Amino acid sequence: MTGILCRCVSACLLLSVAWASPQDENVLSSQNADFAFSLYNALNAIPENKDTNIFFSPLSISMALSMLAMGAKGDTHSQLYKALGFSELPPEKVNEGFEHIFHMLGHRRDNMELNANSAVAVDDSFKVLDKYLEDTKHFYESEAFTVDFSKPDIAAEEINKFIAEKTNNTITDMVKDLNPSTLMMLINCIYFKGEWASRFDKEETKKDNFLVNENKKVKVDMMQNTGTFGFYEDKENFTTVVRLPYKGNTSMIIVMPDEGKMNEVENEVRRHHISLCYLSIHLPKFSTSGSYSLLDPLKAMGVEEAFTSKADFSGIAEASMHVAEVKHKAILKVDEEGTEAAGVTTVEFVRSIVPPQPKEVKINRPFLLFIADHITRSVLFMGKILDPTAD
Numbered sequence: 001m002t003g004i005l006c007r008c009v010s011a012c013l014l015l016s017v018a019w020a021s022p023q024d025e026n027v028l029s030s031q032n033a034d035f036a037f038s039l040y041n042a043l044n045a046i047p048e049n050k051d052t053n054i055f056f057s058p059l060s061i062s063m064a065l066s067m068l069a070m071g072a073k074g075d076t077h078s079q080l081y082k083a084l085g086f087s088e089l090p091p092e093k094v095n096e097g098f099e100h101i102f103h104m105l106g107h108r109r110d111n112m113e114l115n116a117n118s119a120v121a122v123d124d125s126f127k128v129l130d131k132y133l134e135d136t137k138h139f140y141e142s143e144a145f146t147v148d149f150s151k152p153d154i155a156a157e158e159i160n161k162f163i164a165e166k167t168n169n170t171i172t173d174m175v176k177d178l179n180p181s182t183l184m185m186l187i188n189c190i191y192f193k194g195e196w197a198s199r200f201d202k203e204e205t206k207k208d209n210f211l212v213n214e215n216k217k218v219k220v221d222m223m224q225n226t227g228t229f230g231f232y233e234d235k236e237n238f239t240t241v242v243r244l245p246y247k248g249n250t251s252m253i254i255v256m257p258d259e260g261k262m263n264e265v266e267n268e269v270r271r272h273h274i275s276l277c278y279l280s281i282h283l284p285k286f287s288t289s290g291s292y293s294l295l296d297p298l299k300a301m302g303v304e305e306a307f308t309s310k311a312d313f314s315g316i317a318e319a320s321m322h323v324a325e326v327k328h329k330a331i332l333k334v335d336e337e338g339t340e341a342a343g344v345t346t347v348e349f350v351r352s353i354v355p356p357q358p359k360e361v362k363i364n365r366p367f368l369l370f371i372a373d374h375i376t377r378s379v380l381f382m383g384k385i386l387d388p389t390a391d
Contacts (some may be wrong), residue, residue: 028097029377031085032062036379038083042297044384053390055290055383056330057190057341059101060116064188065298066098067118067140068306068323071132071316076305083301095139101376102141105190112248113193114373114380117166118142121159121185123149128184132316140188152178159185167191170340174329183321192371192380193340194246200225200283200336210284210388211259211365218389221285222364223336229279231361242281242361246338249374254283256367282362286388287333294326330381341371341381 036058043049043056062084069080070091081087086094105116120136122128124146136142145162147155156175164172166189175185200223208222230243230251238258245251295307305311311322333340371381 027089027093028086028101031089032059033379034085035062035083036382038085038301039297040382040384042300043292045300046296051386053288053290053383053385053387055288055332055381055385056292056328057381059378059380060188060190060330061294061328063098063101063116063118063140063190064186064326066094067120067136067142067186067188068313070095070135070139071129071313072306073312073314076310076312079303079305083298083303095135099139101378102139104376105373106141111195112246112250113168113191114248114250115166115189115191116141117187117189119162119187120144121155121162121187122146123183125150126183126317126319128317129315149178149182150180152180152182155182159187163187163189168193170331171329174327179324182324183317183319190380191341192250193338194248194250194371195338196225196336197245197247198225198227199338202336205285205336208282208362209364212387213366214259218387220388222362223283223285224280225283226280227278229281231279240361242279242363244281244283250380251372251374252334252339253370253372254363254367255369256363256365259365280360282360282364283334284363284385284388285335286385287331288383288385288388288390289329289331290383291329292327294328298326330383332381332383339371 039056039058039061040054043054065080065084066086069077069084069086072080078087081089081091081094102116102118105114118136118140120128120133120142122144128144133142133144137144143162145158147158149155156178159175160172163174164170168191170191171189204224205221206224207219209217210220210222211217229245230241230253232241233239234241240256240258242254242256243251244254299307306313306323308322309320311320313321331341366384366386368384369382370379372378373380
């Protein structure tokens with residue numbers, strides 16, 4: 001079985017995922033979803049990302065930035081909270097919300113691995129306030145360890161060892177080229193490995209065409225599965241939506257625009273009703289990854305002071321400091337057994353009559369994907385796949 005992994009250091013498409021049991025909604029679920037789609041737009045607006053796959057973990061980034069905000073004051077704090085969508089929430093509600101998410105993600109579920117881990121790596125000559133370390137441990141289950149940033153190669157090796165351990169060795173080289181004047185680093189990792197509720201038969205996987213654009217097509221290993229899946233076809237908005245469940249209350253939601261309609265769909269995906277339909281699903285077997293500096297996207301979302309000498313992180317340390325970099329890396333692997341990753345529609349299910357012959361749905365052109373956890377009501381990972389062969 002393979003899975004999904006994401007990791008974030010120091011860390012619209014208006015889509016909300018439909019969950020079961022609305023009465024149990026986490027206090028942060030709608031804000032985290034809005035942040036995910038806002039960040040997607042900011043990443044997608046970068047010219048070099050326009051014609052490439054995008055993949056990231058919005059939850060990992062939100063967790064890391066919320067840890068950062070916990071030690072911020074004044075405008076530094078308010079800009080972070082506005083970008084995260086938390087302006088109307090008191091900090092204690094936000095921190096308690098993440099405490100709940102960490103607690104729920106830490107519960108073992110059958111046939112699935114889903115873990116979130118945080119850490120604060122501190123230079124051995126730098127003093128961080130005890131209260132900050134205590135609060136990050138309490139609310140974000142954060143570990144704290146010291147490194148010698150004046151020896152950047154050794155420090156990077158120690159931090160990468162932590163990350164590799166927490167991501168099942170799927171991300172082993174996240175930290176490179178450390179600045180020897182670094183004082184501390186906030187780390188958040190999310191690892192997901194899920195097994196399809198209904199596996200794809202390897203014997204049914206065949207070579208097929210995937211239409212990257214009107215001028216390019218590539219050969220992919222196209223998996224096939226027949227069964228009852230969530231399905232919606234919106235002809236007005238040129239969109240097909242499919243929900244593929246994993247074991248353990250998570251699912252992949254695929255939004256596939258009609259040929260040549262990706263831009264229109266990215267700009268407007270509306271609330272839909274998804275029916276359970278008898279389908280013959282054809283889905284590419286693929287891997288992809290994303291590695292990003294988040295400075296420019298976050299600045300575009302209004303986070304500015306944290307990156308300047310005006311930054312106020314007096315809740316972290318007495319010394320004056322600012323954020324020099326926010327990096328994020330995520331990987332995704334999808335095959336017949338499931339998904340491995342390390343990061344719409346409000347889906348309302350109504351049961352449909354099963355037809356005698358399955359409706360064929362071929363995911364054979366660019367699509368958007370979301371991996372959602374229904375227990376915490378979180379978008380764990382999201383992305384845009386333009387070319388499944390471009391790793």
